[in-house]
Amino acid sequence: MIRADLLQRSRLEGLQGSKSADRVPAFVPSDNRLMTRSRRLNAVGRNVLRKEGIEKVTGTVRYIDDLSFPGMLHARTIRSTIPAGEIVGIRLNFDTDGFTIVDHRDIPGRNVVALIEDDQPSLAARAVRHVAEPILLLAHPDRDVLRSADVEIEYRQTPPQYDAGTSPAIFKTIAIDKGDVEAGFRAADVIVDGDYRTGHQEQLYIETNGVIAVPDPAGADHGITVYGSMQCPYYVHRALKILLGLPDEKVRVVQTETGGGFGGKEEYPSMIAGHAALLAWKSGRPVKLVYDRVEDMLATTKRHPGVIRHRTGVTRDGRLTAMDIDVLLDGGAYATLSAVVLSRGVLHATGPYGCDHVRIRGRVTMTNTPPNGAFRGFGAPQTQFATEVHIDRIADRLGIDPVRIREVNALRPGDTTATGQRLGADTSALQVLREAVKRTGFKRRRRQLSRGLTPGSDPSRTRPLRGIGLSLIFHGSGFTGGGEVKLASRASLALTERGARILVASTEIGQGTRTMHAQIVAETLGIPYDAVEVNAADTGVVPDSGPTVASRTCMIVGRILQRCAEEMKARLGRMTPKQYLRAHGPLMITKEYERPAEMRWDDAMYRGDAYGTYGWACDVVELEIDRDTWEVKPVMFTSVHEIGRPIHPLLARGQIEGGSAQGLGYALLEEVVMRDGRMANAQLTNYIIPTTLDTPPMDIVMLGIPYPHGPFGAKGVGEMPIDGPAPAVVNALRHAGIDLREIPATPERVMRGEVSSFES
Amino acid sequence: MLNGRRTRLDVHPMKRLLDVLREECGLTGTKEGCGEGECGACTLLVDNRPVNSCLVPVAHVAGARVMTIEGLRGRHPLQRAFVEHGGAQCGICTPGMIMAAVAVGRKPALDQIRTGLAGNLCRCTGYEAIYRSVMRAR
Known part of the structure; x- marks a missing residue:
C-alpha cells in the first residue's frame, strides 16, 4: 500500500520542487546562462518527482505479469528448431482436451506482422526462415499442463544463409553522394583503409516481453483489447487490425507499465500481441502470454551486426579530403525495421565531421537468423564505432593528436553534412570535445600513460596496461528525413478542474515521458507540475502521437504538447480552469506536428535536412587491461553531452548514465554467440x-544550447549516449597498444589484438 | 513470518518462493527477471539476508522471517531516496534493488554499495543514480 502521508509529502515537494532540486548538484557548468534563467521557470529545468515514482519504489505499480483476469488462460509458443526449410508435418503428442490450439489457418485476417514490408508471417504456414520462428500457439488454464504438452514438428531442411556479405537477398540499399570522391582522393596526401565489425546486442530490458489479450463478450460485432509491455501502442493497434481483419474501433491497445524497452519493445510487441489475440479470439477467454528470459533472448529482435569499410583521404595536417564508406548490416530473416535502421546508420556514417567529398553505400541483407530490429541508437552505434576508431587510426598514421584531428574536421555551425544539410547555431561538436578534453586533462593524462607504456618501463610486466581514449559523436533527433511529416503525430490536452490532462500515445518506459511532458505543459500553462495528469497510453482514448522511439518523445511530441498548452492558455484568458469549465463546458485541444518551415528533405536523392537537429557528445574512457586474463576494466568514464536544454536534468542525466553503461556493455561484455x-x-x-x-x-556534463524548434529549447537525448562508449573504449585499447577493429572487446579478442599490434 | 505477520500457507513445498508470494499471497512487488538467480529482480530478505526468491523452494523458508518490498510499507528512507535521486527508472529492478540495499545496511561506503548490489542488474540507470539514492537515504 502507498502510505498516504508519503504521497502527500511528495506531492507537496513536487509542487515546490525546491528541496530535491537544491540537493542535486548542478549538471550544467555554472557559467551557463540557461541554468540561471531556469530558476525562474516553474517546472522546466527542475528535478520534480517522477510521476509514478512512489508506485515504483513501493512495488505497487502493475506490470503485465502482475495482472490477471477471470477465466484467463496461459499461452505458449511452439517455435521452429531449424534455420531454413519447410514444415512437413506437425504431431501433437498430448491430450488436447482443454487446450486452445492456433495455427496459421486460424488467422481471420492476413497472416502478417504488419510493419513496413509485411513479409513476416505471424505464424509460419510452410516456409521457415529462422530458428525460433513461431509455428503453433497453445493455451490452457494450467501452466504446468501447458508446459508439459509435447509437439513434434517434421521439417525438410534447406541450406541456410548466415553470411550477410554474400546474401543475395537484399532488404534495402541506400546511396549518399556529396562532391566528387575521386577528386577528393587525388587531393589527399595519405589514404587510410579499415574494416570494422560490430556484433549483435540484446536489449535486455529486465521485464521480458508480455501481453494479455481480452476479447469482448461474444457477439456479432465484438472486438478485442490487448494490454501489454510496449513502446508503440499504435503499431500494435495497426498490426492487430490487419491480423484479425477488424476495423479501428474494434481493437484497443493499452500500454501497461513497461519494465524497459531500448527498442526491443518497438516492433516486437506486434508479434506477441497478435499471438495472444489469436488465442483469445478462438477461445473467447482472456489469454496471458509472457516470455521467460530464455525465450525472449532466443526469439526477439537484437541490434543488427555490422561490417563497415572506410577508405579515407586526408592531408598531412589532418584535413579529410574524401570519405568512402561501405555499410553492411545483417537484417536477419525478415525485414522488420531494417530499412530504417540502415537509413540512420548511413546518415551517421561520417561521424560529426565535415568533408566535401563523400560516398556512402549502405545495404542490409537477409540471413537465416532471428530478425534484427530496433535497439537504442538504431544503426548509428555501428557506423559511428567504425568512424571513430578509423579517425584515431588516421591520427596515428599522421602522427597527430586524436584531439587535433577532431578539432580540424568537426562540424561547425554553417557546415554541411553528407546529405547537404546546413547546420544551425546549435552545432556543438567543438564545445563538447573541448569541454571533455579540459575536464579529463586528456592530453596530459595520455602522455602520462604513454610514458608508462614505453618498453622497459615495467620489465616485469606485472602492472596492468592502461590507456585512455575518446570519441566524438552526434545523433539526429526525431524521425529520419520526411518521417515526421508522414507520421503527422498528434497530441491532446484536456482541461481539468485542477489543471490539465495529457493525452498522448507516447509511452513511459523508464525514461520519464510522463514527468517531462507534464513539466512542459505545467510550464506553458503557468500551473503547478502536480496539477497536470497524464492519461494511460490507451488507443481507445489517446491520439496517435507516433512511436516512442528515435529520441523524439521530448523534442517532437513535447513540442506538440507545448503548442496545445499555448492555445489552452489563450482560451482560458484570465479564468481559472474551474471557471472555464463552468462557463464553456469541456475543453480538449489537439494539435498535429508542424514541420519547421526551413526543413527540406528529398527521399529519392537522400539530400537535405536528414533530421530537425542533432545532439553532440564526447566520451572519454580510461581503462586498464589485466596482462594475465586480458580482461578490460574501465576505470573512469566522462561524457559531455549537448542535448539542448534538459527539461528535467536528473532524468536526462539518467539517460546518459544508463545509455553509457549499455554502450560499455556493447563495447566489452555483450556477445551474442x-x-x-x-x-x-x-x-x-x-x-x-x-x-x-x-x-x-x-x-x-550537459551543455545547454537551446534548439529553437524544441520545447523550451530541448532536443532528443535517449539514444545518443550509446553511440560513444564503444569507440572510446577501443581507442583507449589502441592507446595501450592493442589494435582492435571489432566489438565486443572480449579477452580473447584483446589477446589477439595485442599480438597483431606488436607485429605491425 | 511474512512481512512481520505470522503466515500459514498450504502449497507444494517445492514451489518457488517467488511464485508463492506473487500467486498465493498477492504480493506482486517481487519481480521475475531471469528465473536463474542472475538478475536479482526477485531479491527479498530471509532472516535479514538478501536471497533470490526464484531459486528458493518455499519449504526452505518455513519458520523464517521473510520481508518483501511490501513489508517496507513505503516508510523506508531508501524508498523516498530512490524517487528523489532517480534511482528508479523503469522500476522493474527497483523492489529487488531496494531490498538488496536494505541488506547493505546504514551509511554504507560506495564500495560496500557496489559489492552489495553486484547481484542486482539494472539496465536503465548505469547504477550511478542508484548509488546516489543509497548514499543519500536517511
Whole structure:
C-alpha cells in the first residue's frame, strides 16, 4: 500500500520542487546562462518527482505479469528448431482436451506482422526462415499442463544463409553522394583503409516481453483489447487490425507499465500481441502470454551486426579530403525495421565531421537468423564505432593528436553534412570535445600513460596496461528525413478542474515521458507540475502521437504538447480552469506536428535536412587491461553531452548514465554467440551485461544550447549516449597498444589484438 | 513470518518462493527477471539476508522471517531516496534493488554499495543514480 502521508509529502515537494532540486548538484557548468534563467521557470529545468515514482519504489505499480483476469488462460509458443526449410508435418503428442490450439489457418485476417514490408508471417504456414520462428500457439488454464504438452514438428531442411556479405537477398540499399570522391582522393596526401565489425546486442530490458489479450463478450460485432509491455501502442493497434481483419474501433491497445524497452519493445510487441489475440479470439477467454528470459533472448529482435569499410583521404595536417564508406548490416530473416535502421546508420556514417567529398553505400541483407530490429541508437552505434576508431587510426598514421584531428574536421555551425544539410547555431561538436578534453586533462593524462607504456618501463610486466581514449559523436533527433511529416503525430490536452490532462500515445518506459511532458505543459500553462495528469497510453482514448522511439518523445511530441498548452492558455484568458469549465463546458485541444518551415528533405536523392537537429557528445574512457586474463576494466568514464536544454536534468542525466553503461556493455561484455542460426548463450548466466562491479564511475556534463524548434529549447537525448562508449573504449585499447577493429572487446579478442599490434 | 505477520500457507513445498508470494499471497512487488538467480529482480530478505526468491523452494523458508518490498510499507528512507535521486527508472529492478540495499545496511561506503548490489542488474540507470539514492537515504 502507498502510505498516504508519503504521497502527500511528495506531492507537496513536487509542487515546490525546491528541496530535491537544491540537493542535486548542478549538471550544467555554472557559467551557463540557461541554468540561471531556469530558476525562474516553474517546472522546466527542475528535478520534480517522477510521476509514478512512489508506485515504483513501493512495488505497487502493475506490470503485465502482475495482472490477471477471470477465466484467463496461459499461452505458449511452439517455435521452429531449424534455420531454413519447410514444415512437413506437425504431431501433437498430448491430450488436447482443454487446450486452445492456433495455427496459421486460424488467422481471420492476413497472416502478417504488419510493419513496413509485411513479409513476416505471424505464424509460419510452410516456409521457415529462422530458428525460433513461431509455428503453433497453445493455451490452457494450467501452466504446468501447458508446459508439459509435447509437439513434434517434421521439417525438410534447406541450406541456410548466415553470411550477410554474400546474401543475395537484399532488404534495402541506400546511396549518399556529396562532391566528387575521386577528386577528393587525388587531393589527399595519405589514404587510410579499415574494416570494422560490430556484433549483435540484446536489449535486455529486465521485464521480458508480455501481453494479455481480452476479447469482448461474444457477439456479432465484438472486438478485442490487448494490454501489454510496449513502446508503440499504435503499431500494435495497426498490426492487430490487419491480423484479425477488424476495423479501428474494434481493437484497443493499452500500454501497461513497461519494465524497459531500448527498442526491443518497438516492433516486437506486434508479434506477441497478435499471438495472444489469436488465442483469445478462438477461445473467447482472456489469454496471458509472457516470455521467460530464455525465450525472449532466443526469439526477439537484437541490434543488427555490422561490417563497415572506410577508405579515407586526408592531408598531412589532418584535413579529410574524401570519405568512402561501405555499410553492411545483417537484417536477419525478415525485414522488420531494417530499412530504417540502415537509413540512420548511413546518415551517421561520417561521424560529426565535415568533408566535401563523400560516398556512402549502405545495404542490409537477409540471413537465416532471428530478425534484427530496433535497439537504442538504431544503426548509428555501428557506423559511428567504425568512424571513430578509423579517425584515431588516421591520427596515428599522421602522427597527430586524436584531439587535433577532431578539432580540424568537426562540424561547425554553417557546415554541411553528407546529405547537404546546413547546420544551425546549435552545432556543438567543438564545445563538447573541448569541454571533455579540459575536464579529463586528456592530453596530459595520455602522455602520462604513454610514458608508462614505453618498453622497459615495467620489465616485469606485472602492472596492468592502461590507456585512455575518446570519441566524438552526434545523433539526429526525431524521425529520419520526411518521417515526421508522414507520421503527422498528434497530441491532446484536456482541461481539468485542477489543471490539465495529457493525452498522448507516447509511452513511459523508464525514461520519464510522463514527468517531462507534464513539466512542459505545467510550464506553458503557468500551473503547478502536480496539477497536470497524464492519461494511460490507451488507443481507445489517446491520439496517435507516433512511436516512442528515435529520441523524439521530448523534442517532437513535447513540442506538440507545448503548442496545445499555448492555445489552452489563450482560451482560458484570465479564468481559472474551474471557471472555464463552468462557463464553456469541456475543453480538449489537439494539435498535429508542424514541420519547421526551413526543413527540406528529398527521399529519392537522400539530400537535405536528414533530421530537425542533432545532439553532440564526447566520451572519454580510461581503462586498464589485466596482462594475465586480458580482461578490460574501465576505470573512469566522462561524457559531455549537448542535448539542448534538459527539461528535467536528473532524468536526462539518467539517460546518459544508463545509455553509457549499455554502450560499455556493447563495447566489452555483450556477445551474442550464434551457432547454427541459434543464439547459443540465450540466458543471463552467459550473456553478460554490466553489473555494479563492471561499471566505472561516471562524470556527466550537459551543455545547454537551446534548439529553437524544441520545447523550451530541448532536443532528443535517449539514444545518443550509446553511440560513444564503444569507440572510446577501443581507442583507449589502441592507446595501450592493442589494435582492435571489432566489438565486443572480449579477452580473447584483446589477446589477439595485442599480438597483431606488436607485429605491425 | 511474512512481512512481520505470522503466515500459514498450504502449497507444494517445492514451489518457488517467488511464485508463492506473487500467486498465493498477492504480493506482486517481487519481480521475475531471469528465473536463474542472475538478475536479482526477485531479491527479498530471509532472516535479514538478501536471497533470490526464484531459486528458493518455499519449504526452505518455513519458520523464517521473510520481508518483501511490501513489508517496507513505503516508510523506508531508501524508498523516498530512490524517487528523489532517480534511482528508479523503469522500476522493474527497483523492489529487488531496494531490498538488496536494505541488506547493505546504514551509511554504507560506495564500495560496500557496489559489492552489495553486484547481484542486482539494472539496465536503465548505469547504477550511478542508484548509488546516489543509497548514499543519500536517511
